[in-house]
Amino acid sequence: KQKTKLTKVISLCLLFVLLLIPESWARKSASIAICAETGEVYHEQNADEITHPASLTKMMTLYLTFKAIKEKKLTDSVRIINPLNYFDLPKILNASDLAIDPKDSSTMQASGKILQYMAAGLPVACFDRENNRRYLGEAGEDAKEISGHGLADTILDLSRNHLEIGRKGEISRKRATDFSWVKSAEKIDQIYKKLSHP
Numbered sequence: 036k037q038k039t040k041l042t043k044v045i046s047l048c049l050l051f052v053l054l055l056i057p058e059s060w061a062r063k064s065a066s067i068a069i070c071a072e073t074g075e076v077y078h079e080q081n082a083d084e085i086t087h088p089a090s091l092t093k094m095m096t097l098y099l100t101f102k103a104i105k106e107k108k109l110t111d112s113v114r115i116i117n118p119l120n121y122f123d124l125p126k127i128l129n130a131s132d133l134a135i136d137p138k139d140s141s142t143m144q145a146s147g148k149i150l151q152y153m154a155a156g157l158p159v160a161c162f163d164r165e166n167n168r169r170y171l172g173e174a175g176e177d178a179k180e181i182s183g184h185g186l187a188d189t190i191l192d193l194s195r196n197h198l199e200i201g202r203k204g205e206i207s208r209k210r211a212t213d214f215s216w217v218k219s220a221e222k223i224d225q226i227y228k229k230l231s232h233p
Contacts, residue, residue, distance in 0.1 A: 068097070128155035132200055133193055136161040139181055153211035158203030160189045170214065174207035 065081040116127065128134070134152035139162045149170050152159050161167045162185075163177040176193045178185035193199060212218065 068101070124151060125155065128152065128157060131155070131157060133157055133176075133190070133204075134159045135186070135190060136167070137183075137186055138162070139164070150211060150214055153207040153214075156204040156208035158193060158200055158207055160186060160193055162186065170210070172206065172210055174203045174210055176203065 065084040066078065067076065067080070067082040068078040069076050116123075119127070128151065134148075134155075134157040136149055136152070136159050149159060149161075149167070153170070153174065158174055158176055159167075159171055160176045160178070161171070162181050167175050167177075176189055176199075178189040193203075
């Protein structure tokens with residue numbers, strides 16, 4: 036059972052990395068994966084096209100994934116879904132136990148995926164950021180330190196606590212309704228009414 040949980044966590048991590056790719060980059064579809072030891076090209080698509088480089092986070096995740104595959108640490112039950120149709124996302128999220136948002140930036144924005152995680156009733160392992168707190172409240176599980184190790188420890192701790200996953204997941208689903216299009220439209224409507232009838 037623990038192996039299944041770890042498999043789900045790894046699958047969700049890989050899914051999240053795929054979701055991190057901005058749409059404008061994904062459309063370019065330029066990529067190449069080469070074995071550092073032999074020079075063998077594992078994958079190539081528009082490799083000669085000049086595009087922005089992948090982020091270091093994505094590169095390290097890919098490196099660690101290939102290393103785990105080579106060392107046979109990933110089982111057959113791990114699925115890498117690429118590409119992922121946006122409309123299949125709810126099905127994937129509903130099969131998950133928790134979500135991961137490794138965004139650590141000073142942009143003062145929460146990840147656009149957090150609301151989707153919340154709507155699926157998932158607790159979110161993340162970094163302690165103002166917007167994460169505003170959206171997630173108690174549905175978030177903050178990493179004790181802003182680092183890959185800190186986030187990994189948080190993911191593992193949360194994945195071992197099924198009661199907390201259930202509790203935070205329920206909070207997450209309820210809070211998602213506060214940020215729905217309907218609620219947002221109601222707030223905007225109230226603002227316009229106040230402005231037009233002082």
